[in-house]
Amino acid sequence: MSSQDIPEENLPEEQAAAHGAAGHGGTTALAKRVDDDPFHDPGLPAHKPRIQDIDERAAQRSERTVALLFTLSMLATVAFIACFVIFPVDKLVYIWPFGRVSALNFSLGWTLGAALFFIGAGAVHWARTLMSDVEVADDRHPIEASPEVKAKVLADLAAGNEESGFGRRKLIRNTMFGALALVPLTGVVLLRDLGPLPERKLRETLWAKGKQLINMNTHEPLRPEDITVGSLVFAMPEGLKEDDHNFQIEIGKAALMLVRIQPEDIKDKRELEWSHDGIVAFSKVCTHVGCPISLYEQQTHHVLCPCHQSTFDLSDGARVIFGPAGHALPQLQIGVNAQGNLEALGDFEEPVGASFWERG
Template identity: 45%
Template sequence: MSNEIERLSNPGLPEHQHRATDIDPVAEKKAERQVALYFVLSAIGTLVFIYSYIFVPITSFVFVPILGSTNTHQLLLGLGLAFSLLFIGIGAIHWAKQLMPDNEVIAERHEFRSPKDERDDFVATVKERAGAAGLGRRSLIKRSLGLSLGLVGLAPLVLLRDLGPLPAKQLETTNWAKGVRLLTDPGDRPIKATDLEVGAVAQVLPELGAGVERTLSSIGKDAVLLIRLRPEEFRLSAERLSWTYQGIIAFSKICSHMGCAVALYEQQTKHLLCPCHQSTFDVPQAAKVIFGPSARPLPQLAITVDKDGYLVAQKPFNEPVGPSFWERSS
């Protein structure tokens, strides 16, 4: 115990050393003059700044080694401000280290624990009240209270059911399948490669089988953007290139970040931009993300043409469209 007290009263710090300025009036005076000198140098820097701002012509130049021909006005402004701030800082530090009080101060703390008599009082009061309420005697009430409190805790869990059924696999599939024609949206017309000029963009939806209705939620998953580039502009793997047709490439229009419609195409840069959080996708690189929060490219739909020359899907998307968390929906 006595060792513990000793360790707390002396936690191992080296013995306090007094500064020369604490014990020698000459050193103290010298330090005071040094601090004043730094502040005067700072003031001179500020005056240089003000003088050059008002009197040095903007068009004057001076030759400075390393920098070469340099604008005098800007050079003096920069140097003046730099000296001004630098010497204020040096002066303040020197002042604090040499002249400001250097006493070690102990911050008194009260003990967090309550005194023993207060703790005893508290325990006695709780026992007394519990006895008065008859908790010890009324075991029936004690048990039924436990049951009631336990069930109350379960109630919020039941409400989780209101979040609806899990989406299972339905978010992973769209109406795109092998041989499904691409229809213009709006217009619902099948589209040929020649309908799209280089640089053009079109939104398309899949042609649905008889009896299948187009719903808002199916459009939300099926919408696809067609973009036509020159074939030599692509920077794609051989496989991805085989998913394009004569420079036409198709991507899901649903942003892979949080599902907004990727609606802006910059023809010059060939970037697709999502307006919600500015994810930017590079079309020639299979919609690779080059900026923004999205973590994966827009899914690419493999396309080709049917025997009549209309654009069709080669196969379904090979990954879920939309936000990345859909992948974990099952």
Template identity: 45%
Template sequence: MSDTTQELAPHGGENSAATTDRFENPGIPPHVPRRADVDPKAAKRAERQVAALFTLSMLGTLGFIAVYFFMEEGQRGWVFWIGEMDVYHLGLGLTLAVSLLGIGLGAGHWAKTLMSDVEVSEERHPQASDDQARLETAQHLSRGYRSAQLNRRPLLLMTAGGALSLFALPLALQVAGGLGPLPGNKLSITNWKKDMRLMIDPSGTPIRPEHVTQGSVFHVMPEGFVGEAAHELDPSVMMTAKAKDSIILVRLDPAKIKSSKQREWGYQGIVAYSKICTHVGCPVALYEQQTHHLLCPCHQSTFDMTDDCKVIFGPAKRPLPQLPITVDGEGYLVAADGFAEPVGPSFWERG
């Protein structure tokens, strides 16, 4: 191996050390004082500017709260360069932007003009947790507190604390308001009532028992909420009905039904269960004919249709509610009554 190759080798004991020794540690460049470091008036001016930015953030947060509570949602207006838009959402966006901008600019200006910018280097050492190390850590924190001038400039501490504290309020309002109102009795009361016909979704065709062959599956809605009749409903009413009234109808071998209640609430082996998963409300629409299991495609909760639709796998915590059914005078399948328990996900208002 030539001498030149040895000098450039990245590994190799003495050769590597010799190569490293050719580069000297440049050290830390000399510190250049800022105007605020040498001029008390400039430092005071910077303090007021930072405090003004934090105050601007607080005003933006208060403006967000005012828009959230006092401006009517859906109110539209003409905005320069944008055109017609929802003024309510524009107000929320602008006030939240001012709140964020005030905190960001204030913190940045504080760091650039008042916090210490002296560069330091520290040799690496093994981590330790003895008393001496803890004392040194406390001293470092104390020096950092003083270098940020928090001990000398309480105005900065108060305005920064106020801006950060108030900024949490819009987030809390968005989380609380975005979740919507509590369900109350909306899941306890569905549109299913006694003698209401079971109609195929989406055609709106009534169903006779002989139409439901062994192993077949029907997706069902209550009469008046599917087919031509649904076109006359308000879209929000229709969507609500879809979310809580959907039924899955299956004919089982009566000999395989384990629950006496399930057998009594069915009709000649035909059983009707809510299609809304009791986990988070996804549609339970996958039926395994050989095992008679119902599978939720969202989180794989699995229900046994031969045993009162009890949960046999997955995150759901309670069985699918059963709708009692019978036939009317014309031989069509109808509800014998409404649901005896709430449909859909479990919730804390459920008794």
């Protein structure tokens, strides 16, 4: 590329002067310098206007195209929600070349993909056809901007906003807002797929007044004499069988541990009232993330969760004395029935296990 191919206004001052002095004849010293320097600044090419810049009808066609793409995104989002409601989880359909696939997953994937694609396509088409495409060169400046630079930036932002037509082209603006507002609904709808609402299931267990405490090892009713000082015994509610289809769910809430403590060593007044002859019953489910508690230290009356080392004092209302657990272990009030077996006098008064949003 020779200096004759470079507009004079884009050349440095000394090169422009030499260019004017050399005229149009032959190869000049300046041209040789430019040819020998592969890193010279050629300047910006002349701006070529687009059809939308000179024809308002073309601009309006582009505006309608962008609005159509945003509208298609909104329709795809509505279709996503409709497919989530219409198709059952177990429905299979044949789709070539994939074979038999889940109708729900297939439809959700395509509709969500379409919703996101049309938003992106609309934004790209808007930028390429209606927003300003004039290239602007700006010299580097110090990191700390001067007041003049700050004022220039604000002016550039205002100019960019004006050139984008965001305020004037209300059709594009409104359809874009609609598409962006509807797309997040896909994520909200997917939350429903986490499972049925728990209702009261997190607050209630199988324990109830009159239910006997069954030894989880012998499957026999527990009697007070079965529990000695220093021992740790695990119990489950009467009527729960290991071959029940919901055994794991129910035992995960109702699992109980019992220890015998000398009544004079029990510090918490309510714990003493809810015990029987020093036998106290607490939930076996750790209040951190729900691990089963299984380690008991007789001298201190502490129990330790093996997962994350949360430690509870069973002589003081099973309060947390160490670790990440958020609250004490719930206590079950117990007594003895006419047959001399230990029984529950009700359910836990608070939810067992880890905390959840609705927990009081």
